[in-house]
Amino acid sequence: DGGITQSPKYLFRKEGQNVTLSCEQNLNHDAMYWYRQDPGQGLRLIYYSQIVNDFQKGDIAEGYSVSREKKESFPLTVTSAQKNPTAFYLCASSKGNLGGSGNTIYFGEGSWLTVV
């Protein structure tokens, strides 16, 4: 089945540790995104990538890093510089550029990160 796979589903991080969240898609989509959602809140964009080997900061990129070495993969690293990382992280993808194209984004099932 085509879709977006995020792993792990649940992750616990100790203070000072870096952790990496995996996101893989087999939809042949060009663009990929990472959003963060705090409990009871909306979705905020962390990073996005429209093509391989290129990515842009979203609205809350500080304390996070990404790479886009393959079209189907867009891992997110939560670094120790992110002081309050406990949240629900959602990876998404779209067929191409948004704009007025009619393309939209589809989400993976999400990863829950908790700082212990």
Place this chain on the structure above:
Amino acid sequence: QQPVQSPQAVILREGEDAVINCSSSKALYSVHWYRQKHGEAPVFLMILLKGGEQKGHEKISASFNEKKQQSSLYLTASQLSYSGTYFCGTVDTGTASKLTFGTGTRLQVTL
């Protein structure tokens, strides 16, 4: 700046109608609507494009007023399964590569 949704929350009895509004301060290319159940990822409902037609999906439809930079989602004859949080997402003409989500509207449908 994120789009503002109203109301923040609404409680309906099964069979009643609801309207959720989404307002942006920017000129828009498109508006996207999603529904999120507790603990799950948002699910895409529909997209409205600048210059496009009003969309419909079963008993859920939406409109887009480009001049006012506003969109509304219409839920008719609500069902229990409609419960969840509804988000609008907007693509503005300044940054066409990203989808910015609104503040969210929590909808609860009761018997």
